[in-house]
Amino acid sequence: MAEGSSEADAEDRTHDPSEQRLRKAREAGQVPLGREAVQLASLCGGALALSWLGPALGRQLVEACRGLFSQTHALSWDAAAPDLMARAAPLVFGCAGLAALAGVIATLIQTRGLINAKALAPKPSKISPHTGIKRLFGPQGLMELGRALIKLLACGLAMWWVSGDVIALLPGTLASPPEELATTALSLITRLLSYAVAAFAVVAFADFGIVHFKHMKSMRMTLQEVKDEMKESEGDPHFRARRKQIAISRSRKRMMAEIPKATVIVTNPTHYSVALAYVRGVDAAPRIVARGVDALAMRIRAEADKHGIPIIPSPPLARALYKLDDGAQIPAEHFQAVAEIIALVWRMKGNRAA
Secondary structure, three states: OHHHHHHHHHHHOOEOOOHHHHHHHHHOOOOOOOHHHHHHHHHHHHHHHHHHHHHHHHHHHHHHHHHHHOOHHHOOHHHHHHHHHHHHHHHHHHHHHHHHHHHHHHHHHHHOOOOOHHHHOOOHHHHOHHHHHHHHHOHHHHHHHHHHHHHHHHHHHHHHHHHHHHHHHHHHHHOOOHHHHHHHHHHHHHHHHHHHHHHHHHHHHHHHHHHHHHHHHHOOEOHHHHHHHHHHHHOOHHHHHHHHHHHHHHHHHHHHHHHHHOOEEEEEOOOEEEEEEOOOOOOOOOEEEEEEEOHHHHHHHHHHHHOOOOEEEOHHHHHHHHOOOOOOEOOHHHHHHHHHHHHHHHHHHHHHHO
8 A cells, every 4th residue: 555655656746856855855965876986986096006006015025025935944924924914004005095085085076075964873774674675675676786796797707808818928927037926916907907997987877877867756746845845935035035136147138138239328437337229210219228237337338349339428317317127218308318329329320331
C-alpha cells in the first residue's frame, strides 16, 4: 500500500523544483554528490604523489636494500626494518595524504563548500540490518554492484594490458642494475594507474550525471506544492525583494532597447538623462522612451553615443521630464522647451547632411 502511494506521489511531481525548494534542500544537506568522482580524484591524487615522490624515494630504497644485502654476514631484518620503513614513509604518507586531500576538494567542489553536520551525525537507520539488506538488494544496491563490476573489469583489463609489457621486459630487467629495476617498476605502475584513471573517469562522469538527474527528479514538485510555495513566498521579504529586483532589471533592459529609437537625450550633465522620441506626422507629441539618474543616466548617455543620438544639456528640463513616467507624452507646459530642442536637433542633422 505504501509503495503504491509512493508511486502515485512520484507521478504527481511533474513540476521542476523552484529555486526556493533547491535552496531549502541544500540547507538540509541534500545536494547531489557523485562518490565515483570523489574516488577518481583520490586516485588521481595518489597517482600524482607517486609520480612526484616515487623516483627519489625509489633510489633511496634501492640504496638501503643494497647496503642491507651487502652485509649478508650480519643481516638482521629487525635492525633494518626501521630504516626501510622510515625511507618508505614519505611515499606512503604522501600518496595517502594527497589522495585524501584530492577527495576532500572533489567533495567540496560538488557541494559548493557545503559541510552538513546533520549528514555527518550517526543515524540508527544507517546501521539497521533491515535497512542494510533492503539497500543491498534494492535498485541502489544493484547499481553499486554494477559500478563495482565495471571498475573491477577496468582494473583487470589495465593489468592485462600492462602484463604484456611486463613479460617482454622481464628477462632483461632481472639482469639490470637495481636502479633500472626500480625505474622500470615505477613506470609500469604509473601506466597501470593511468589506465585505471581513464576507466574510472568514464564511470565517474556517468555516475555524476545519474546522481544529478536523480536528485533533480526527487526535488520535483506537485501542483499543490507549487501553489503552497507561492502563497508562502508572498510574505517572504527575500522573495519580494528578489521579484522586485527581477522586475527592475527587465524594465531597464526594455528601456535600454528603446534608446536607439530616441530623437534626442536631454540631460542634466551631472545626474539626469531623459531620452525623447518624436516622429513628425506620426506622434502627437514627443514621448519619453528612457530616463535615469546617476549611474543609469550615464548608461543612457553611453548607449546614445553608440547610436549617434544627439545629447543636449538642459538641467531644468531634464529634472522636470524625469518626474514623468516611461512612455508618457510631454505635457503642454513643456511643449515650448522640448520643441526648441527637437528643432535644434533637426537643424544639426540638416547641417551634417548638407
